[in-house]
Amino acid sequence: MSGGAVVVGGGLAGTLAVAALLGHVETVTVVERDRYPERPIFRKGVPQGRHLHVFLSGGQQALEKLLPGAGAELRVAGAHSMEMPRDVLTRSPGGWHRRRHEGRHTLLSCTRPLFDATVRARVLAKAAGTGTQVELLEATEAVGLLGGADRVTGVRVRSRDAGRAERDIPADLVIDASGRGSRAPKWLAELGRPAPREEIVDAGIGYVTQMFRPDAPMDAAVVLQPRPDLPRGAAWSPVEGGNWLLTLSGVRGQHPPTDGAAVLDFVASVDEPLLHTHLTAARPLSPPYGFRETSNRRRHYDAPGGVPEGFVVVSDAACTFNPIYGQGMSVAALGALALRDTLADGGLRPGFAAAAQRAVARAGDTAWLTAVGADRPYAEDADATPPGAAERLQTWYFGRLADRATHDPVVGAAFRDVTCLAAPPSRLLTPAVALRTVLLPRRPGPASIPLRVEDAAG
Ligand SMILES: Cc1cc2nc3c(=O)[nH]c(=O)nc-3n(C[C@H](O)[C@H](O)[C@H](O)COP(=O)(O)OP(=O)(O)OC[C@H]3O[C@@H](n4cnc5c(N)ncnc54)[C@H](O)[C@@H]3O)c2cc1C
Structure with a gap:
């Protein structure tokens, strides 16, 4: 264990990044613009915090690996755990999903402030036993990076209290977890680096x-x-x-x-x-x-040369998703797990930032593909070329698959594995799923809301 890290942004992704760093670095300083409220209530730094935030089973599995027992603690705090599709009645474009017990995935639902406060308390409690010293710098804003084009060596911060004093915090690793408003492209430009390539697919939700x-x-x-x-x-x-x-x-x-x-x-x-x-x-x-800001937006810090040594960008700061698919927090947990695994594989070493950035980006790939695939038809893109044969085939296949998923147990299970971020999209191409999708009739799900749970034989 060696070195010190600074995490910019003490929201969910920043807190989970701390969990990933525990036991791998000597100190972690979290720089958070807000003051944390005493009780789990809305705070300005997380403006989306008043909206419904569900947590998918892929995210729950990652959270459990990072913080064993966190799921149970969330349920004790009041989060509802709902089995899918039994307890989440879903009307898709292809009709209602049949209501039955499948026993594969649950959805966790509570307010965002409760979720964040519970996870933060658990991370701080865990830190005590790991030898990593965690310091929370509240009411403090990161305003720039220290170092040069090849290596980031810390952050410049400004107090939000009267006086607004600025100071530098040196670090071996800086993690940007400052959310969708991240200013990392500007900060990197100030160090003489190009901005990352950006992809945007906006359904205008x-x-x-x-x-x-x-x-x-x-x-x-x-x-x-x-x-x-x-x-x-x-x-x-x-x-x-x-x-x-x-x-x-x-x-x-x-x-x-x-x-x-x-x-x-x-x-x-x-x-x-x-x-x-x-x-x-x-x-x-x-x-x-x-x-209103609900676009899918990915900044390719994972491309070759995308980040200097000593700097990694995680979660919404790198990639945001249309919220209707409920993926962002799960991707934050999957990304933190990827960060931890990269640290476990040799610690902070030359090339660490690029390796961690690639791993974090891969952790969000399934979410990106599913969200963007679903949103493409609604996105306004004047330059879009008409879909080619491969894209038309893909649309045909996934349209049939999504319709069958409403009632076919084999296809439905695979569909939920992927949309709950518990399996990669290749799960949708396994022989059993592909044969049922292509050979069996395209049949929509029930037309009316399924109020009763089907029995096992149903
Ligand atoms: C309307 C809406 C609904 C959503 N619903 C869901 C859902 O159902 N399920 C789901 O999984 N995801 C959902 N999401 C996505 C989810 O909100 C994000 O993916 C998640 O909050 C990302 O966490 P984060 O820590 O990266 O960013 P944030 O939660 O935004 O936290 C960023 C933190 O950084 C701090 N900060 C910012 N700038 C600085 C700075 N310069 N210096 C210091 N601190 C700074 C902020 O104060 C804040 O604490 C939804 C998003 C929206 C917009």
């Missing part, structure tokens, strides 16, 4: 979330995915304390309203009367909050 207390809670969450003839969606999911979050979404021109009086009209328009009736009897506990 607008998001609105409101908290409710239902009259009589449903026994399952509900997810209504947008589809070409109805490019609007809704999700209704339990969180801690007996409350539920309603998240509405719509592509460009179909954005949900942030005016409380109009929310129920939008719910009526997503064409699921049962959800509308249920919400009519629920008590709103918050105003509806909006969010």
